[in-house]
Amino acid sequence: MKELNIVTNVFSGSYLEERESENIGHENINFFMPENTKGKYLLWLNHNGTFPENYRAFSGYINLLIVSNAGTGNYEYRILAYAKECEIVPGATIPGQSLDAQLTRYRRFLARFPNATYGSKTIQDIFKDNTYQNIAEEKNTLATFYTKPENVYVPKHQNIIIKIREEDDADLKQNLGQVMRMYVEDRNDEDFENLINKIEWLPFDLEKKILPGYPKDKNYYIGDSDSKAAQNKEIYKFLEKVNL
Numbered sequence: 001m002k003e004l005n006i007v008t009n010v011f012s013g014s015y016l017e018e019r020e021s022e023n024i025g026h027e028n029i030n031f032f033m034p035e036n037t038k039g040k041y042l043l044w045l046n047h048n049g050t051f052p053e054n055y056r057a058f059s060g061y062i063n064l065l066i067v068s069n070a071g072t073g074n075y076e077y078r079i080l081a082y083a084k085e086c087e088i089v090p091g092a093t094i095p096g097q098s099l100d101a102q103l104t105r106y107r108r109f110l111a112r113f114p115n116a117t118y119g120s121k122t123i124q125d126i127f128k129d130n131t132y133q134n135i136a137e138e139k140n141t142l143a144t145f146y147t148k149p150e151n152v153y154v155p156k157h158q159n160i161i162i163k164i165r166e167e168d169d170a171d172l173k174q175n176l177g178q179v180m181r182m183y184v185e186d187r188n189d190e191d192f193e194n195l196i197n198k199i200e201w202l203p204f205d206l207e208k209k210i211l212p213g214y215p216k217d218k219n220y221y222i223g224d225s226d227s228k229a230a231q232n233k234e235i236y237k238f239l240e241k242v243n244l
Helices: 014-021 026-031 099-112 123-127 186-198 226-242
Strands: 003-009 041-043 061-069 076-088 145-147 152-155 161-163 181-183 201-203
Touching: 003 186, 014 226, 026 041, 026 076, 026 226, 041 076, 061 186, 123 226
Parallel strands: 003 061
Antiparallel strands: 003 181, 041 145, 061 076, 076 145, 076 152, 076 161, 152 201
């Protein structure tokens, strides 16, 4: 089956600072298993959760590498997680940002996952108070992909830094776009696969129902190192919202 490799940069951007930093980042769902989804793990593609119209007919799997800016200023990123064999959520390929397009995406998502919950909150309740450019967000898609939980991994060593840049010494020789996503070009597929294969991964813990390194206790994310400050701040907000 055909596969498409994508890199998404999470926990960055001015969106998270709106509403006195009370916006809940949609990317938080990438690190926690929902309930009432018939065993499916939901994932979000920054920045707006939608998928390009030119991939509307794509029928293969998506492999998603999730990174965050390492803060070095050298186009370096920390690897947070990896999800393989992802499928596109219904409606995520509907183009445009008109109110009709957004509402159609929202309804298509709910038709497929009507009762997805994290802790005490439905997925739609988690994000309903968010704003964009200080205007209340319209109803829109709530996830981009889904996969089996056993297809989601974190690196065993959590400080793996890679360079993503159109430069000879980069791990992935391609520029990560301003919209916080990168569709890996064919010429870089081998580099992507080699990168994935050389990392030692820990799979989602099916017994405990957690991704290793991402416990559901919000207090775990207080007072960690500066290198993870932005990430931990956002996860803390998410867990506080959902009462996991």
